[in-house]
Amino acid sequence: MSASIAQVLYGPKDMRLEKVDIPDPGEDQVQISVYFNGICGSDIHEYLDGMDLATVEHPITHEKAPLISGHEFAGKVKKIGALVKGFKVGDQVAIEPIIACGYCSACRSGNYNLCENSIGEDNAAGFLGFSANGGLSQLCNVSYIYAHKLPDDLPLSLGALCEPTAVAAQAIFNSRIHAGDDVLISGAGPIGLLTAILAKISGAHDVMISDVSTSRLQIAEKLDIGIQTIDLSKKESVREEIKKLTDRQGTDIAFECSGNGSALDADIDALKFNGKLVQIALFSQPPLVDVRKLLKKGGSLLTSYGYANMFDKVIKIIDNNRSTFEKIITKTIPLEEVVSSGIDLLISDKKQAKILVKIPQD
Ligand SMILES: [Zn+2]
Ligand SMILES: [Zn+2]
Known part of the structure; x- marks a missing residue:
């Protein structure tokens, strides 16, 4: 168990900066030290109206609000579960924040973005930050199959753009x-x-x-x-x-x-x-x-809804076109200002494209 500062969403317009306990990663999980998390339109609707936020137990994760928000994030591997292959501590990764069952016909055909079991009975979305804890946190545990290695020299701010680019x-x-x-x-x-x-x-x-x-x-x-x-x-x-x-x-x-x-x-x-x-x-x-x-x-x-099997391509595209993608990031804000300098600003200031939240490292 490790302590982590996180933005926890309890319900509409009720986001709280809290110290939470994050358990050690499960045997098929890696624990990520999150460096950057982008804010997007769906985060705004989730915050304002509770849209897509799990209010009853999600069918796959069995979790519900309060949950840590954030689904566009990148960071470094901090801890590794016993059955995880191919990762070492310190690897830079972008997280594919999808929740899918793995056994329905959509998942088995590779279209796991259209998983038949990932939408809750309250319409909760099958994404981290909506139906499981997300990236607005110093630490986040994710299944290793959804962690994608980034080049060692790629700025992690660009890593956080992988999700919307996908x-x-x-x-x-x-x-x-x-x-x-x-x-x-x-x-x-x-x-x-x-x-x-x-x-x-x-x-x-x-x-x-x-x-x-x-x-x-x-x-x-x-x-x-x-x-x-x-x-x-x-x-x-x-x-x-x-x-x-x-x-x-x-x-x-x-x-x-x-x-x-x-x-x-x-x-x-x-x-x-x-x-x-x-x-x-x-x-x-x-x-x-x-x-x-x-x-x-x-x-x-x-x-086109979400993405399947896109992250590894997207990472190469961003790596090859760094200066273009950098221009999408118009502001970087601290974790404690997610609402005041992030969500509120995206609503009022059309000069903003992607606002990134920089997660404090200690
Ligand atoms: Zn998004
Ligand atoms: Zn499925």
Whole structure:
């Protein structure tokens, strides 16, 4: 048993900085000294409304709130369970925070992101930080199959970007993008920006990103990799802008990363024949989709939820493009300020993309 300072979520708007006891890792677990944990949109909803937080025993972990929040984290291996293979103390790792049963048909087919047993009866999500203790803590025990080794010289702040980058990588994979495709992304939050970076790396020709926030679009421009921006606050029409930007009749692929129904509609309008729309963002309200518009252009509606078997690819991509990914991190805050300088700021300040929490080491 070791003491650890952690941010523990008891329920909506009730997060407490506490000293908790973390047991030694189980025989198939490694204990991680967490260095950085990113805050994302789902953390905001979990904090504000208790969305996806286990309130009754989760079917796989048998845990429920209060739980330590955080699912985007990286650190160093501190202790190793008896049956763990391939790790040594001090290894740098990024954690894949998925909870999956391992035996349902989805898991057995390798699609463990779609595990049939991972969603609780209260809709709790199958992720650390929601249905088991997460990374906003000095120490966290994880099953070693979900720990992924990072290069020794990779800054652990970049390691904490593996999780959201894996979300984008799964969407890119599901889209079956080809070199030379034109791509539109709606929503310039972290997932939209990471999807734009990966689309470029995958060989997309024009990569365009739309948002209602000029500040967010400025982050896309600062990446300096040739992403074109469509500013909806200036009443730019996505369809017209795409015609201007690409001199073509629409985009091959649209990735919907905003969770906004009107953005989804604009994306469908912007597709060319046989175009593909990939839905990544979760909607808080069910959107209206006019399927007739897709039908008449032979379009496809695809989805992407979480990730499976993406971390090892993502680690290599981040390692090869460090300076681009560094620009996604707009602020680093101390553990005690998760709510005041993290969650509250992400809601009020659109100049923020990814805020990282630096976990104190003692
Ligand atoms: Zn996240
Ligand atoms: Zn399963």
